Amino acid sequence: MVGSKPVALGIESSCDETGTGLVRDGVLLGVASSMDEHxxxxxMVPEIAARAHVHAVAPVVREALDRAGPTLGDVGAVAVTTGPxxxxxxxxxxxxxxxYAFSLGVxxxxxxxLAAAGGPGRSAPGRNRPAPASVVRSRHLLPPPPRPGLATCDDCLSAAPPRTRR
Structure with missing residues (x-):
């Protein structure tokens, strides 16, 4: 990392997918995902999703590093989704x-x-005004789940496209 700016490692695991990204100086270097699991x-099945994250997080971080080129030693900060x-x-x-943060000392x-969804537009270089953003959650748009086994309306929305394709 000598002579180079540090890399930020981001980990996202709020629902069904384990996603990681690496950013240096505002530039996305690489991403990786476990989306095929479901x-x-x-x-998406919530309990399977939670268990799948345990198995996916380290390989997905490794894949992002391999794609982007930096090593764990280049990571200067770790960011993680804390909710919802x-x-x-x-x-x-x-x-x-x-x-990761503890072992790297970062x-x-x-x-x-949800708050970060509009963040990239607001943090773009030279941007000094708010950027409009809209977050749509199915819970606010759909009626109660149509059948047993779907825990929430979010489950209805995330399950609809794959089941429709079948």
Whole structure:
């Protein structure tokens, strides 16, 4: 890392997907994801999602590093989604992020992923005014779950596209 700016490692595990990203000086260097894990179930299953994060987080971090080029030694900060989301899934991401931050001796930052959704537009170089952003959550748009087994309206929305394709 000598002569180079540090890399920020971001970990996202609020729902079904374990995602990681690496950023240096505002530039996204690489990303990786575990999204394929849920295809065989026809959509997201909350308990399976939480368990899948345990197995996915380290390989997904490694994949992002391999794609982008930096090493863990280049990481100068770790950011992690702290909510809102599935409790079990968030716990896994936060625990992993704490482990990385502690072992690397770097700061750990919690991120509210809905508030951060509009962040990139507001933090662009030269941007000094708010950027409009809209966050749509299915819980606010859909009626109660249509059948047993779907815990929330969010589950309805996330399960609809894969099940429709079948």
């Amino acid at each position: 295809a065989r179930f026809g959509g 989301g599935l409790f079990g899934a968030l716990q896994v991401g936060v625990a992993a992020a704490k482990g 700061p750990l930052y919690g991120v509210h992923h």
